[in-house]
Amino acid sequence: MRFSNFFLPTLKEVPAEAAIASHRLMLRAGMIRQEAAGIYSWLPLGLRVLRKIETIVREEQNRAGAVEMLMPTLQPADLWRQSGRYDAYGEEMLRISDRHKRDLLYGPTNEEMVTAIFRSYVRSYRELPKTLYHIQWKFRDEVRPRFGIMRGREFLMKDAYSFDVDFAGARQSYNRMFLAYLNTFARMGLRAVPMKADTGPIGGDLSHEFIILAETGESEVHCHRDLIDMPAPGIVDWDSDLQPLVDARIALYAATEEMHDEAAFAAIPADQRLSARGIEVGHIFYFGEKYSKPMQCMIAGPDGVERPAQMGSYGIGVSRLVGALIEANHDEAGIIWPEAVAPFGVGIVNLKPGDARVDDAAATALSVLEHAGLEPLLDDRDERPGAKFATMDLIGLPVQLIIGPKGLDKGVVDIKDRRSGERVEMSLDAALNRLTAARGTG
Numbered sequence: 046m047r048f049s050n051f052f053l054p055t056l057k058e059v060p061a062e063a064a065i066a067s068h069r070l071m072l073r074a075g076m077i078r079q080e081a082a083g084i085y086s087w088l089p090l091g092l093r094v095l096r097k098i099e100t101i102v103r104e105e106q107n108r109a110g111a112v113e114m115l116m117p118t119l120q121p122a123d124l125w126r127q128s129g130r131y132d133a134y135g136e137e138m139l140r141i142s143d144r145h146k147r148d149l150l151y152g153p154t155n156e157e158m159v160t161a162i163f164r165s166y167v168r169s170y171r172e173l174p175k176t177l178y179h180i181q182w183k184f185r186d187e188v189r190p191r192f193g194i195m196r197g198r199e200f201l202m203k204d205a206y207s208f209d210v211d212f213a214g215a216r217q218s219y220n221r222m223f224l225a226y227l228n229t230f231a232r233m234g235l236r237a238v239p240m241k242a243d244t245g246p247i248g249g250d251l252s253h254e255f256i257i258l259a260e261t262g263e264s265e266v267h268c269h270r271d272l273i274d275m276p277a278p279g280i281v282d283w284d285s286d287l288q289p290l291v292d293a294r295i296a297l298y299a300a301t302e303e304m305h306d307e308a309a310f311a312a313i314p315a316d317q318r319l320s321a322r323g324i325e326v327g328h329i330f331y332f333g334e335k336y337s338k339p340m341q342c343m344i345a346g347p348d349g350v351e352r353p354a355q356m357g358s359y360g361i362g363v364s365r366l367v368g369a370l371i372e373a374n375h376d377e378a379g380i381i382w383p384e385a386v387a388p389f390g391v392g393i394v395n396l397k398p399g400d401a402r403v404d405d406a407a408a409t410a411l412s413v414l415e416h417a418g419l420e421p422l423l424d425d426r427d428e429r430p431g432a433k434f435a436t437m438d439l440i441g442l443p444v445q446l447i448i449g450p451k452g453l454d455k456g457v458v459d460i461k462d463r464r465s466g467e468r469v470e471m472s473l474d475a476a477l478n479r480l481t482a483a484r485g486t487g
């Protein structure tokens with residue numbers, strides 16, 4: 046991609062309304078534009094990151110056996126009257142009426158709709174377990190939308206719903222998502238800690254929030270330090286008993302403020318205790334018959350007796366993750382994307398557009414890197430080198446390939462690592478070999 050052909054409206058000024066780094070940087074890097082409170086356009090650079098995150102989430106859901114579908118954003122109010130949530134949901138729900146005066150709502154979540162879908166096709170235990178998910182925009186009329194897309198009103202969520210015949214099955218479905226989430230966040234270079242969360246009237250221990258530690262997080266959390274460095278499970282045999290893998294993680298103390306148990310926390314050696322702020326990027330929840338019972342989603346067991354399906358729901362804040370990733374990866378100069386979610390893999394800086402040698406070298410680099418699947422972005426604008434360096438650092442591509450006339454006189458170009466700032470000189474061929482070889486091993 047050539048910069049001159051792309052649409053990347055960066056801002057020089059720090060927008061006054063942005064209180065945290067990720068919000069400021071997303072506006073400055075031309076990733077999003079606010080259209081109304083908590084409602085954003087995703088500009089091309091932002092959309093590329095959103096799609097990368099979405100893809101990782103999708104791949105890990107599929108791997109764990111969940112099945113993708115797509116439900117609409119608008120839902121009939123009648124569905125929510127069946128579960129009793131139409132009135133209970135309160136002001137966060139955006140209610141709409143169509144030209145025939147029928148009540149609709151913009152979905153804040155999809156338990157009702159997925160239950161209605163399931164009950165109209167599935168009757169027998171033979172078709173279970175099943176986990177269905179979609180990645181769809183949600184609307185919640187938050188009282189205080191803030192921090193940009195971190196707490197938006199319209200936001201992109203992956204929500205999955207599991208259906209099982211009994212509690213043992215539901216627990217296995219829950220455990221699958223628990224482990225899939227750890228792999229999902231690890232692939233983005235994030236350490237998300239599962240923390241015990243409120244189960245409300247359902248009770249039990251099957252509710253966890255996945256938290257990224259960050260000073261600007263809205264949640265107060267407490268956990269054992271060892272959890273922070275615990276690796277994701279990686280390759281999992283999804284049909285095996287997953288309880289030991291889950292137990293290894295929930296054995297150590299970790300709780301959000303609502304579930305915090307001072308006494309249990311005090312029992313941890315002082316130097317192992319961690320109280321911090323965090324960003325909730327995911328939430329998994331077993332709720333049994335909460336929707337299947339009132340909505341009559343009945344499954345006949347092997348004994349022929351019909352019982353309400355045992356259900357759970359599993360959310361990931363796909364758009365919130367863009368902000369969470371920036372909170373975890375930035376410096377004074379801008380964003381530092383982990384490779385897996387970077388909007389472009391390499392930024393090529395042409396220091397002197399119009400100079401035939403430099404233009405040729407930059408065009409060669411663009412073509413070679415594009416063919417290697419590295420998704421390069423070539424800054425071919427007629428701007429001062431300083432401005433180009435600043436833009437590249439701001440948008441945070443992991444590697445920069447800097448090509449200028451002085452270097453070419455000596456037969457070299459520069460490769461700069463965005464995270465370390467380290468710059469090395471080498472021939473253009475060597476640089477292209479290095480970048481294309483690094484792909485897949487990094």
Ligand code: ATP
Pocket residue numbers: 154185187194195196197198199200202325326327328360361362363364365
């Ligand atoms: P919060 O406590 O942050 O309001 P929630 O408990 O309401 O979150 P869930 O209903 O569990 O959230 O939704 C699943 C995920 O969707 C959350 O873990 C979060 O990552 C994301 N999410 C929820 N509300 C928003 C929002 N207003 N803007 C962006 N992402 C959100």
Ligand code: MG
Pocket residue numbers: none
């Ligand atoms: Mg909420």
